[in-house]
Amino acid sequence: MDVNISFADGSIGAAADGSAIGRLTINRPDKRNALTDAMWRAVPEAIDWLVNRQNARVVIMEGAGGRDFSAGADIGEFATLRKNAETARAYEAGNSAAFAAIRHCPVPVIAAIRGICFGGGFGLAAAADIRIADETARFAIPAARLGLAYPLDAVQDLVRALGDQHARIALFSGQEIPLAQAVACGCVAGSCRPDQLESEVQALAAAIAAAAPLSVQASKAALSALNSGLHDDYDRAATLSASTFDSADYAEGRSAFMEKRKARFEGR
Structure with missing residues (x-):
């Protein structure tokens, strides 16, 4: 709607x-x-x-x-x-x-x-x-x-x-x-x-x-950090990047790849 x-x-x-x-x-x-x-x-x-x-x-x-x-x-x-x-x-x-x-x-x-x-x-x-x-x-x-x-x-x-x-x-x-x-x-x-x-x-x-939201957000944060050059931005980008590996979406992405199906990402 x-x-x-x-x-x-x-x-x-x-x-x-x-x-x-x-x-x-x-x-x-x-x-x-x-x-x-x-x-x-x-x-x-x-x-x-x-x-x-x-x-x-x-x-x-x-x-x-x-x-x-x-x-x-x-x-x-x-x-x-x-x-x-x-x-x-x-x-x-x-x-x-x-x-x-x-x-x-x-x-x-x-x-x-x-x-x-x-x-x-x-x-x-x-x-x-x-x-x-x-x-x-x-x-x-x-x-x-x-x-x-x-x-x-x-x-x-x-x-x-x-x-x-x-x-x-x-x-x-x-x-x-x-x-x-x-x-x-x-x-x-x-x-x-x-x-x-x-x-x-x-x-x-x-x-x-349709892409994994946490992955996209981490990528945008990394690009922003490269543009700003600020240590706080680098730290935030690194934190977001690391957090993707503990996410349900990462598990879903791996499973979807192995099962040859489209992944269903929920942003968590």
């Missing part, structure tokens, strides 16, 4: 369908899914609901309307909520919390990208584990054309997604990044026709959801 909930007056949606696949939808299509301050602050709530209340094993993040992923932060709020350094710090705390919720989500997050993926929208996609785009996707970081700078954590995600040189060009120039370049540099795992994006993303999400 489908379970749905909305946040920020319906502009952030979360849905679970019982298949262990969760969806987070940026739902403001009339504004190209530009994010308001309330929407930024709702992203962590939506992720928490999907993972901790609905037991999602993977989360698909997308823009509503079938046209755009997100145009980024709603510039209409900048004159009041981001007008100077003091207000920008408070505003960007919400940005950073949203990026962190995606980046540190214990289960994989797949960004399904159509159309515009600019600014903070690109920041959300860059914080995801995997990005798949259709042929309409457009990427840009327009900070240099607006006269502002992005938070350090967002820049780190962009460097991980684009690589050092492409991130520098994007940040310094504000120029659009062609889809072919985004694929070539590894920012996007793959591209497809617009009519194929949903099936491509759904198939990948289903494969992840």
Whole structure:
């Protein structure tokens, strides 16, 4: 049975369908899914609901309307909520919390990208584990054309997604990044026709959801530790990795392999 909930007056949606696949939808299509301050602050709530209340094993993040992923932060709020350094710090705390919720989500997050993926929208996609785009996707970081700078954590995600040189060009120039370049540099795992994006993303999400959850979470923790270089993250990754060998899922995986059947993992 489908379970749905909305946040920020319906502009952030979360849905679970019982298949262990969760969806987070940026739902403001009339504004190209530009994010308001309330929407930024709702992203962590939506992720928490999907993972901790609905037991999602993977989360698909997308823009509503079938046209755009997100145009980024709603510039209409900048004159009041981001007008100077003091207000920008408070505003960007919400940005950073949203990026962190995606980046540190214990289960994989797949960004399904159509159309515009600019600014903070690109920041959300860059914080995801995997990005798949259709042929309409457009990427840009327009900070240099607006006269502002992005938070350090967002820049780190962009460097991980684009690589050092492409991130520098994007940040310094504000120029659009062609889809072919985004694929070539590894920012996007793959591209497809617009009519194929949903099936491509759904198939990948289903494969992840069918895998052993503790194994997937341990792998994500290990990748995060390699990115952060923090001893605490290394310790956590090592603990999660070791715990898989005492899990019921490991016993199930061994039995299924020997019996030549599909394993039924329960995440314990």
